[in-house]
Amino acid sequence: MLDWRSFRFSREIVLRMAADTVLLNVSLMLALAVRYFYLVAFETIENGLTYNQMFWAYVTYFSKRSWLLTAICLIVFLMSGFYTYSRAYQGRYKALIIFQAVSLGYLIFSFLCYMFDLTPQLPRGAVLLAWLVSVGLLMAARGWSMIWRDVVRTELQHDKRAERAIRNVLVIGGAGYIGSALLPKLLEKGYQVRLLDLLLYGTEPIEGLLNHPRLEVVRADFRAIDKVVEAIRGMDAVIHLGAIVGDPACALDEELTIEVNLMATRMIAEVAKGSGVNRFIFASTCSVYGASDEFLDERSALNPVSLYARSKIASEHVLTRMADETFAPTLLRFGTIYGLSGRTRFDLVVNLLTAKAIVEGRITVSGGDQWRPFVHVDDAALAVFKALEAPVPAVHNQVFNVGSNEQNYTISQVGETIERLVPSSELIDVAFDGDRRNYRVNFSKIHQALGFVPQWTLEQGINQVVEAIQSGKVQDYTHAKFSNVKFLSEEGMTRSINRQTGWAHELLNETIVTQVGSLPN
Numbered sequence: 001m002l003d004w005r006s007f008r009f010s011r012e013i014v015l016r017m018a019a020d021t022v023l024l025n026v027s028l029m030l031a032l033a034v035r036y037f038y039l040v041a042f043e044t045i046e047n048g049l050t051y052n053q054m055f056w057a058y059v060t061y062f063s064k065r066s067w068l069l070t071a072i073c074l075i076v077f078l079m080s081g082f083y084t085y086s087r088a089y090q091g092r093y094k095a096l097i098i099f100q101a102v103s104l105g106y107l108i109f110s111f112l113c114y115m116f117d118l119t120p121q122l123p124r125g126a127v128l129l130a131w132l133v134s135v136g137l138l139m140a141a142r143g144w145s146m147i148w149r150d151v152v153r154t155e156l157q158h159d160k161r162a163e164r165a166i167r168n169v170l171v172i173g174g175a176g177y178i179g180s181a182l183l184p185k186l187l188e189k190g191y192q193v194r195l196l197d198l199l200l201y202g203t204e205p206i207e208g209l210l211n212h213p214r215l216e217v218v219r220a221d222f223r224a225i226d227k228v229v230e231a232i233r234g235m236d237a238v239i240h241l242g243a244i245v246g247d248p249a250c251a252l253d254e255e256l257t258i259e260v261n262l263m264a265t266r267m268i269a270e271v272a273k274g275s276g277v278n279r280f281i282f283a284s285t286c287s288v289y290g291a292s293d294e295f296l297d298e299r300s301a302l303n304p305v306s307l308y309a310r311s312k313i314a315s316e317h318v319l320t321r322m323a324d325e326t327f328a329p330t331l332l333r334f335g336t337i338y339g340l341s342g343r344t345r346f347d348l349v350v351n352l353l354t355a356k357a358i359v360e361g362r363i364t365v366s367g368g369d370q371w372r373p374f375v376h377v378d379d380a381a382l383a384v385f386k387a388l389e390a391p392v393p394a395v396h397n398q399v400f401n402v403g404s405n406e407q408n409y410t411i412s413q414v415g416e417t418i419e420r421l422v423p424s425s426e427l428i429d430v431a432f433d434g435d436r437r438n439y440r441v442n443f444s445k446i447h448q449a450l451g452f453v454p455q456w457t458l459e460q461g462i463n464q465v466v467e468a469i470q471s472g473k474v475q476d477y478t479h480a481k482f483s484n485v486k487f488l489s490e491e492g493m494t495r496s497i498n499r500q501t502g503w504a505h506e507l508l509n510e511t512i513v514t515q516v517g518s519l520p521n
């Protein structure tokens, strides 16, 4: 029933009432016409009237009764909420409301004509037919307007998507191990890429791309808000890879790690969101699972055993809390990476053990029973690319483990594989080195949701590293530029920007006990 206190005539309501007026009058006219032709064809006209006189009698019926029928029906429609709520009604319920209201209008009309003996009385057959036609026309009109609205809405959404098609991508920390594998992929696909990086490891990782016409390099610290604001201007997506990476490197300077890995992530995300950049892909890590004997998926409890992992969990929390219809963060938890890129790292287990096998003839593992998921650096870049190109609903506020179920190996299994591929080497088990990480991870989600299938196997990755060392492409794998912890401890890193770290510490402490299901999956 209509609430009169809140009811206001709007232009739209008046137009809809005008449309119903037309439909009601067309129904009555049609019914009278059918009745008249039926009379002419099958019945004899009584009262000594000619066909011509009968025709004018029907015209009089229409002109004298249509206004009353229309007025009664419009009042009933109005009272039934036809012009206010019915838009929200769907399908059969909407049809029922129309049927009820039209029937009630016609009943009241017939009752009044009968009660007050209004002449001329409309032929009953014509009234019945007019009622049926009115029900049909009004339902058809509303059905059509629903279909039309859907078509327009779909078109608008399509236009909006086309408007927001990703062209300009900001890659933060893109001159590192993963970034230098990702940039060529983005450029090849025609993206306009802006790189924001301090170039801690020099320009060597992206040497071949420096003159690319669609690559803009901004050498700056991503903790500096003014640089971030400038870099995000005009971008359609942000891929944030920048961080102090790895447990030992993060342990060097905890305050610095918090600033770079957590506080800057929040600031960058806020600038992106504030600038209307919807897509935000964040590089997290499977290290967030820490130590666990379960087969872990994105909903599993997190059990970080290092500041590095805690800084990633806290960043994930910050990002998921910021998600809304204008901001779609995607969190990629990479497995441990291996293989060659523009900035190959030799502080990661597969690359390091392979290099040791060739150069020293020894593959040293400690304990070796710990599980770890592995993924090639090219495949890590492919996963970022898949997330970037996926439709927003598929990645909006989603966490994805990046890797494949087949590439979960224990450290001993990695050692054995390297020993097999580098026959001159020997596998040696040494004392426990203090790394408590142990996680076997399920990667079904990224496979099913984004169609991600790694292109590399562990064996192929090991052979790639073997070839690089044997051919002299990599000369001294122990050089600081190949190791984050070595580089940061030898070169140091300025801490020129001071920040309030209070909130960051609280958030980090929260991650020590992380509840299952506290993050979207």
Ligand SMILES: NC(=O)c1ccc[n+]([C@@H]2O[C@H](COP(=O)([O-])OP(=O)(O)OC[C@H]3O[C@@H](n4cnc5c(N)ncnc54)[C@H](O)[C@@H]3O)[C@@H](O)[C@H]2O)c1
Residues within 6 Å of the ligand: 172, 173, 174, 175, 176, 177, 178, 179, 196, 197, 198, 199, 200, 201, 220, 221, 222, 223, 240, 241, 242, 243, 244, 245, 246, 260, 283, 284, 285, 286, 333, 334, 335, 336, 337, 338, 343, 345, 348, 484
């Ligand atoms: N490599 C792995 O095995 C692995 C595994 C899981 C997750 N990840 C994540 O993927 C991301 C990329 O890892 P990666 O191995 O390529 O790291 P990387 O250390 O090779 O590269 C990091 C990049 O960030 C830049 N950078 C660091 N601090 C900066 C600052 N304050 N301002 C501007 N630039 C800065 C560095 O110059 C470098 O180019 C990281 O977030 C990391 O946590 C990596």
